[in-house]
Amino acid sequence: MDTVVDILLLAFLAVCAIAILRLRDLFAMAMMFGLFSLITAGLFTTMDAPDVAFTEAAVGAGISTILMLATLAQTARREQPVTGRSKLLPLLVVWVTGAVLIYGTVDLPAFGDPSAPVHTHVAPYYLQQSTADIGIPNVVASILASYRGYDTLGEVVVVFAAVVGVLALLGLRARPPRVVRRPVRRLDQHAVLKVIAKLVVPVILLFALYVQFHGEYSPGGGFQAGVIFAAAIILFALVFGLDEARQVIPPRVLQRLPAAGVLIFGGTGLLTMLLGGNYLDYDMLRESPQKAQQMGIIMVEIGVGVTVASVMLLIYFTFAERGRHRRPDGNGDDGPGGAAE
Amino acid sequence: MTAFFWGLATFLLVNAFACLWRAWRGPTVVDRILATNVVNSKALVVLVLLGLAFERSLLLDVALVYGLLNFGITIAASRFLETGRIRGSWQS
Numbered sequence: 331m332d333t334v335v336d337i338l339l340l341a342f343l344a345v346c347a348i349a350i351l352r353l354r355d356l357f358a359m360a361m362m363f364g365l366f367s368l369i370t371a372g373l374f375t376t377m378d379a380p381d382v383a384f385t386e387a388a389v390g391a392g393i394s395t396i397l398m399l400a401t402l403a404q405t406a407r408r409e410q411p412v413t414g415r416s417k418l419l420p421l422l423v424v425w426v427t428g429a430v431l432i433y434g435t436v437d438l439p440a441f442g443d444p445s446a447p448v449h450t451h452v453a454p455y456y457l458q459q460s461t462a463d464i465g466i467p468n469v470v471a472s473i474l475a476s477y478r479g480y481d482t483l484g485e486v487v488v489v490f491a492a493v494v495g496v497l498a499l500l501g502l503r504a505r506p507p508r509v510v511r512r513p514v515r516r517l518d519q520h521a522v523l524k525v526i527a528k529l530v531v532p533v534i535l536l537f538a539l540y541v542q543f544h545g546e547y548s549p550g551g552g553f554q555a556g557v558i559f560a561a562a563i564i565l566f567a568l569v570f571g572l573d574e575a576r577q578v579i580p581p582r583v584l585q586r587l588p589a590a591g592v593l594i595f596g597g598t599g600l601l602t603m604l605l606g607g608n609y610l611d612y613d614m615l616r617e618s619p620q621k622a623q624q625m626g627i628i629m630v631e632i633g634v635g636v637t638v639a640s641v642m643l644l645i646y647f648t649f650a651e652r653g654r655h656r657r658p659d660g661n662g663d664d665g666p667g668g669a670a671e
Numbered sequence: 672m673t674a675f676f677w678g679l680a681t682f683l684l685v686n687a688f689a690c691l692w693r694a695w696r697g698p699t700v701v702d703r704i705l706a707t708n709v710v711n712s713k714a715l716v717v718l719v720l721l722g723l724a725f726e727r728s729l730l731l732d733v734a735l736v737y738g739l740l741n742f743g744i745t746i747a748a749s750r751f752l753e754t755g756r757i758r759g760s761w762q763s
Contacts, residue, residue: 332677334677334681335677335680335681335684335721338681338684338685339684341688342684342687342688342691345688345691345695346691349691349694349695352695353695355697357700357703357748357751358694358695358697358700358703361694361703361704361706361707361748362694362695364707364711364744365691365694365707365710368710368711368714368737369710369714371714371718371733371737372714372717372718372721375718375721375730375733376721378725378727380727380729380730380732380733383718383730383733384732384733384736387733387736387737387740388736388740391711391737391740391744392736392740392743392744395744395747395748396743396744396747399747399748399751400747402751403751523746526742527746530739530742533739534739537735537736537739541732548729548732549729549732549733550732554736558736558739558740561739561740561743564743564747565742565743565746568743568746568747568750569746
């Protein structure tokens with residue numbers, strides 16, 4: 331049965347990819363990318379990698395679809411076909427690259443082969459020593475935050491660099507936009523939506539906190555929790571408006587949070603150095619090394635969560651804010667019937 | 672019982688291809704949004720079934736993410752559909 335489900339999932343992915351290639355309607359493409367991520371997460375699950383599936387579900391299917399739609403709102407709805415150019419050379423390059431890649435897979439060890447290089451290097455050490463060294467059930471969390479702490483610090487800095495890039499290109503102002511305090515609007519429009527959103531948003535926030543602080547025991551951690559937290563705020567902003575969302579997190583604070591998260595992560599490393607250990611070597615934080623490791627992991631994960639959540643929010647707010655005072659140009663293909671092939 | 676769960680998951684995935692066709696061919700935007708929504712719900716159920724088949728309750732957490740974020744995607748897509756933009760209040 332396992333094989334049948336795997337084949338179905340992979341076939342779904344293949345059809346999805348071909349559909350994305352063939353489509354010219356960018357809105358439909360965004361939705362198809364969401365589908366692709368959803369099914370990829372299912373594939374990760376059948377490979378018994380719930381942490382990766384978690385990330386794919388939260389980032390790929392959740393946030394990136396919303397961000398793609400936000401991008402679409404800034405650009406056109408349809409892709410312009412490139413004409414008057416020879417397609418032979420690109421086709422040749424693609425075919426040759428594909429052939430080389432497929433040839434490369436011939437030498438790869440079989441999936442799940444216990445003698446594959448990746449299973450004989452440091453992985454057995456992590457799996458055997460994690461319980462004694464750190465004592466948390468989720469080995470992924472202990473590898474991510476403790477054994478490979480440097481790598482994770484690098485990832486967080488990459489996320490931080492991404493938001494610096496987005497802000498530099500799109501919307502860094504000398505002064506962040508002010509919070510407009512207005513009396514709360516009555517539920518005059520979309521009452522059902524607003525009531526449901528009010529019910530759902532606190533649950534999502536709570537779930538994000540659970541993912542953040544339960545990450546040592548179940549799949550999850552700072553990256554996933556940050557994305558889910560940001561998704562809740564984005565949902566609130568979508569339903570109630572940008573100004574109302576600003577009252578929840580003022581832009582002045584939000585712009586400083588990505589750096590604060592990286593500082594929490596890096597500061598933990600400096601703290602361990604000051605206490606006489608190596609950088610990001612948590613053993614010095616408490617008397618018992620196990621407790622110290624767990625404390626260090628929690629501190630580092632908080633840094634990751636703060637950075638990821640604020641980066642996602644900043645990117646969304648920057649995109650949504652852009653062109654706010656511009657009138658829509660009213661080309662009429664936004665209507666429900668305007669999406670024919 | 673495990674075979675039953677696998678069979679149910681297979682059935683749902685085969686059905687999902689119909690939704691995929693709808694999301695690909697359209698013809699209206701509402702079709703695409705609905706198709707995505709339905710596949711999302713299907714994937715959620717398939718994850719729960721896989722969790723039961725593997726006897727790993729951890730997969731329920733992943734299924735929860737699907738359930739909670741699906742709402743956000745649908746709202747974002749329908750807001751984009753209605754106003755052509757993805758921000759602000761509905762009145763603007």
